[in-house]
Amino acid sequence: MKQTFKLLTVALFAGAFTLLGYKYFIESNEIELINQQEAPPLVTTNFINSNTIPTNLDFTEAAEKTVHAVVHVKNTTIARQPMSIQNYFFGGGQPRAMIGTGSGVIISADGYIITNNHVIENASELEVTLNNNKTFEAELIGTDPSTDIALIKIDTDEELPYIPFGNSDQVKIGEWVLAVGNPFNLTSTVTAGIVSAKSRDLNEMDGKSQSFIQTDAAVNRGNSGGALVNTRGELIGINTAITSETGSYVGYSFAVPSNNARKVVEDIMEYGNVQRGILGITGGNLNSDIANQLGIDETEGVYVDSVEEGSGADKGGIESGDIIKEIDGLKIGKFADLVGYLGSKHPNDTVQVKVLRDGDEETIPVTLVKLETYKIDYLGLEIKNSNPSELKKYGVNHGVKVNRALNRTMKSYGLEDIIILKINNTSVSSIEDVQDIMNQRDYNEPVKMTFANKSGEVNTFIFR
Numbered sequence: 453m454k455q456t457f458k459l460l461t462v463a464l465f466a467g468a469f470t471l472l473g474y475k476y477f478i479e480s481n482e483i484e485l486i487n488q489q490e491a492p493p494l495v496t497t498n499f500i501n502s503n504t505i506p507t508n509l510d511f512t513e514a515a516e517k518t519v520h521a522v523v524h525v526k527n528t529t530i531a532r533q534p535m536s537i538q539n540y541f542f543g544g545g546q547p548r549a550m551i552g553t554g555s556g557v558i559i560s561a562d563g564y565i566i567t568n569n570h571v572i573e574n575a576s577e578l579e580v581t582l583n584n585n586k587t588f589e590a591e592l593i594g595t596d597p598s599t600d601i602a603l604i605k606i607d608t609d610e611e612l613p614y615i616p617f618g619n620s621d622q623v624k625i626g627e628w629v630l631a632v633g634n635p636f637n638l639t640s641t642v643t644a645g646i647v648s649a650k651s652r653d654l655n656e657m658d659g660k661s662q663s664f665i666q667t668d669a670a671v672n673r674g675n676s677g678g679a680l681v682n683t684r685g686e687l688i689g690i691n692t693a694i695t696s697e698t699g700s701y702v703g704y705s706f707a708v709p710s711n712n713a714r715k716v717v718e719d720i721m722e723y724g725n726v727q728r729g730i731l732g733i734t735g736g737n738l739n740s741d742i743a744n745q746l747g748i749d750e751t752e753g754v755y756v757d758s759v760e761e762g763s764g765a766d767k768g769g770i771e772s773g774d775i776i777k778e779i780d781g782l783k784i785g786k787f788a789d790l791v792g793y794l795g796s797k798h799p800n801d802t803v804q805v806k807v808l809r810d811g812d813e814e815t816i817p818v819t820l821v822k823l824e825t826y827k828i829d830y831l832g833l834e835i836k837n838s839n840p841s842e843l844k845k846y847g848v849n850h851g852v853k854v855n856r857a858l859n860r861t862m863k864s865y866g867l868e869d870i871i872i873l874k875i876n877n878t879s880v881s882s883i884e885d886v887q888d889i890m891n892q893r894d895y896n897e898p899v900k901m902t903f904a905n906k907s908g909e910v911n912t913f914i915f916r
Contacts, residue, residue, distance in 0.1 A: 511644055514630055517685030519640035520583045520613040522632045522678055525567055525590070525604070527552040528577040530896055547896075555633040555678035556580065556604065557687060559717070561611040563588075566717055567677030568692055569595045569602045574895040580606050583640045594720035595891065597829045599708055599795070600692050601716045615679055618686030620665065620709035621782065621793070623647055629667055630681050631691055631705065635674025645669030652706060653788035654693065663792025664706035665689045671705035680707040689713070711796035719798075725887050729799040729820030732763020733770060737786045750808065752785045753777045768818040770807060777813065778806035794820070825855055826883040828890060830899060831915055832859040837882055838871060846871045847908040850881040854903075865913070866905070873910070874902040 529550045554571030558564070565580065572578055578590035588606040595602040627647045634640050649666040667680065671691050680689035689707030719726045735756045736742075743751050754776040759766050770776075776784050780803050784790050797803065799822035806815045825836045838853045851871040857863040872880060875889045876899060893899065898916045905911065 509628065511630055511683065514681055514683050514685040515642045518615050518630065518632045518679055518681050519642060521558040521615045522583065522634050522640045523556045523558060523565060524581040524634040525554045525556045525571055525677060526579040527572050527575040529574045530576045553636065553674055554676040555635060555674065557679045557690065558612050558614040560614055563606040563608055563612055565590070565604050565606065566690060566713060567602050567604060568690065569597050569600045571677045572602050572604060578604060583634065594724060596716045596726045598827060599712060599716055601690065601708060601713050603717045603720050615681065615685065615687040617710050617714050618682055618688045620688045620711045623650065623665060623688050625650060628683050629669055629688065631667065631669035631671050631675065631678060632681060633671065633675030633678030633691065635672065643670040651786065651788040651792045654706065663709065663788045663795060665709055666704060666706055668703050669705060709792060712792065715796045725884065727799055728823035729794060729797045729801055730823045731818055732760040732765040732821055734758045750775050753808065754784055754787050754790050764819045764821045768816045770805065770816055770818065771809065774807040774809050776805060777808050780804050824883065826887060827858065828886065830890065832857060832862045833867060834858055835872065835883055835886060843871065846904045848873060848904050850879060851904065852880055852883055852886060870903045870905050872901060872903045876900050
């Protein structure tokens with residue numbers, strides 16, 4: 453009996469001890485675990501505060517604001533196929549319709565649409581289809597081949613949805629963006645990506661400086677002229693190009709910054725052409741090799757090689773050998789940064805240029821002057837206005853001077869430093885005259901150019 457009592461007593465103590473141990477060790481840990489789950493975990497807190505992708509990222513609002521303002525653009529071009537030697541030299545031949553397509557962005561409720569120049573180039577007819585499948589004939593208002601921007605318009609009694617311009621200078625690398633296009637008349641299509649780079653120059657080796665926003669949002673054929681928008685639904689670029697060995701999207705697409713595109717269309721609407729403001733310098737990018745050649749330590753900025761006499765840079769005091777580091781507080785790391793910023797400015801605007809000279813920084817106010825040259829892309833010639841002394845030297849009383857030939861063919865013809873007197877039998881006295889003729893010409897017909905050379909001889913060439 454005593455033995456049984458002892459065993460019972462030991463069992464009770466063991467049970468009590470086990471119960472207390474369970475309460476202390478096991479339940480206390482469970483309570484602590486619950487408290488940890490209720491509080492935000494440390495990893496989650498760091499994730500939210502970092503610059504990584506937020507888990508609640510939502511593009512639906514930006515998409516809803518923009519898809520109905522992006523249109524499909526169809527370009528019908530009537531090309532004439534020469535059927536004889538006479539057709540080849542003097543025009544004519546069998547007409548043939550060719551169709552090209554792209555996208556466009558409505559930028560005002562009354563029907564102004566911005567697109568790429570290469571989308572509407574040489575158009576005989578332009579047709580625009582809205583996202584609701586309504587179709588309209590479009591009128592070409594103006595183009596700027598150098599930025600690949602064109603302005604067209606449709607007439608309708610209804611107010612159209614449009615995308616407001618954003619400030620492309622404030623776009624940041626890594627920022628989320630949407631590419632909105634209307635390819636192949638499938639209604640608007642949206643893709644997402646980030647800004648991969650700014651001030652990207654695709655033609656740096658060709659001497660034709662550009663300044664694109666680069667993004668990894670998917671852009672394919674038919675998206676040209678579409679919208680690049682931020683997450684607020686603001687237009688920050690016009691999708692223009694891709695770089696690809698196959699012709700298909702491989703991760704890089706490029707857009708004209710909205711500040712530049714906006715300035716182009718405003719100039720077209722106000723002046724009929726683009727008014728460009730320039731500093732009046734020639735120069736280039738810096739790197740280690742060039743810095744060593746110049747005997748300087750700087751590898752970023754724009755090196756000023758020469759200053760045009762009488763330009764804003766000349767009057768402001770910029771000198772050859774200066775290194776441009778900033779303009780209006782914007783860092784200038786390469787020439788494309790400078791081109792991109794000045795592309796949104798007008799003649800007579802004043803900009804603050806910070807230069808590095810002999811190791812010292814100096815800020816110089818410069819009033820931009822109007823660019824007095826114009827590229828006739830169809831002919832491959834860059835022209836400028838002629839002054840009276842030049843006209844007298846050539847024995848003529850009007851005309852524009854060819855500043856340089858843009859390709860080997862024109863150089864081989866000896867067409868540099870000539871005075872163009874007429875285009876398509878119309879006399880020209882300024883680059884504005886040439887722009888008007890080239891913009892209004894019949895794209896199916898050849899271009900006839902009459903010019904005087906250095907010897908005073910007058911010749912006529914016909915270009916197809």
